[in-house]
Amino acid sequence: MDKPLISVILPVYNVEKYLSECMTSLFDQTYENLEFVMVDDGSTNKECSKMCDEFLKKDKRVVVFHKENGGLSDARNYGIKKAKGQYVTCVDPDDIVDKDYVEYLYFLVEKYHCKMSICQHRVHYDNGNVKNLGSKGDERMSNKHCLERMLYHDVIDTSAWAKLYRKDLFDDVEYPKGKLFEDIGTTYALMLKCDDVAVGYEAKYTYNFHNNSIVNGTFKMNKLDMIEMTDKMASDVLCVYPDLREAVLRRQVYSRLSTLNQMLNADGQAVNQKRVEIIKYVKQNSKEVAKNPKTPKRDKIAFILLKIGYPLYRFCWLQHQKKIMNN
Known part of the structure; x- marks a missing residue:
């Protein structure tokens, strides 16, 4: 049986410094039935918007949408609505993923017959240090247990990325527009719509922690x-x-x-x-x-x-x- 189409949602805004490395990691995926939904969220740097259109020429699986700036949540919501895949996964364009990132997440939903799967990640700091949060094994977990562990920061986190979702989970769930920490306001709602969640303990996603990030920047x-x-x-x-x-x-x-x-x-x-x-x-x-x-x-x-x-x-x-x- 043919594997289903999976849509990778990439909200793009002035990330020209990191975008090429991210897209290369996505083009190299072992899971091939993909579409890459690039949402250029009104980038003020013309080079960033131009790069999106260049990727459109490099790989027929790329689709690009240029829109007025609405923020990260708005860009993700827009991309999910435009996605044609049965499943979606979110990737931040300043991060990179392992070659089997999508394959691993899809393996988990198939193995445990779940609507949502999770993998672990590494944290790559600006000074070059890497903290690997992965380990071995996987399991099916009730949504209640998954939520409890997330509330305690016990392996399960609220991030939008490093997860695969059946697209219909978003039928009545959206990322809150105009809010920071939008994943905190969304991931739990998606979990509540699942009976069980497939949890993999291997790290397949590398999150690049920048010193000017939301957590570490000037307080507003x-x-x-x-x-x-x-x-x-x-x-x-x-x-x-x-x-x-x-x-x-x-x-x-x-x-x-x-x-x-x-x-x-x-x-x-x-x-x-x-x-x-x-x-x-x-x-x-x-x-x-x-x-x-x-x-x-x-x-x-x-x-x-x-x-x-x-x-x-x-x-x-x-x-x-x-x-x-x-x-």
């Missing part, structure tokens, strides 16, 4: 979207699985800690007010979350530091960031 107030997206996920998950309350609360507290860490060098009345609100929320819930044996040790250390005082917390986290960047 729209980075508070992480809290909004997480709280929406929490509310929806609890409607279906109220017994996941501990996992949900842990994730809500984590979203505040993560946002607080992005605000360490920010100042101003609005920022300071939000910082006070975040610290208050964490302190109010830290005792309950700390009792949870599945809460990561790092979170528990953060609770202790905040209890002593924010200045100490800030100092320790800045030192931790320097250590990560230097290693």
Whole structure:
């Protein structure tokens, strides 16, 4: 039986520096029945738009759409709607994938008869270091178990990439337009529409972590979207699985800690007010979350530091960031 068409969705915006390497890794896929849906989201650099059209000439599987800038979510939604494949997978055009990336994800959905599959990834830092998060094996996991592990950052993550989805999962699910951390507001909803999820533990995707990324860049107030997206996920998950309350609360507290860490060098009345609100929320819930044996040790250390005082917390986290960047 012929293998189904799989659409690779690539939202493109001013990534001319990385695009060639990404597309080369996609053209080399062992799974051949593919279409590459390149959505040029109003790139301001003409070279980037030109590169998309050049790839159209290089491989007949490429389709290109040029549109006005609407942001990452809008570009992904647009590409998914235009996709002709029975399955879709999202790839960020500044990342690269292994030759058997698609083959592996499709093998998993076929093996376990699931609508969604997941693989692991590597993190490639600007200094050349690589952190491989993969291991051996695979399994079928209930959507509830998958959600719980995702809430605890236990192997399963919220990223849009490194996953294969049956396209009809998106019939009533879209990435939230105009929001950062849009994957937090979407991946869980797709999981909820699956009875089971096929989870592979091998790393087939390389995520390039840039020092100017959302997490590591200058703080802007729209980075508070992480809290909004997480709280929406929490509310929806609890409607279906109220017994996941501990996992949900842990994730809500984590979203505040993560946002607080992005605000360490920010100042101003609005920022300071939000910082006070975040610290208050964490302190109010830290005792309950700390009792949870599945809460990561790092979170528990953060609770202790905040209890002593924010200045100490800030100092320790800045030192931790320097250590990560230097290693």
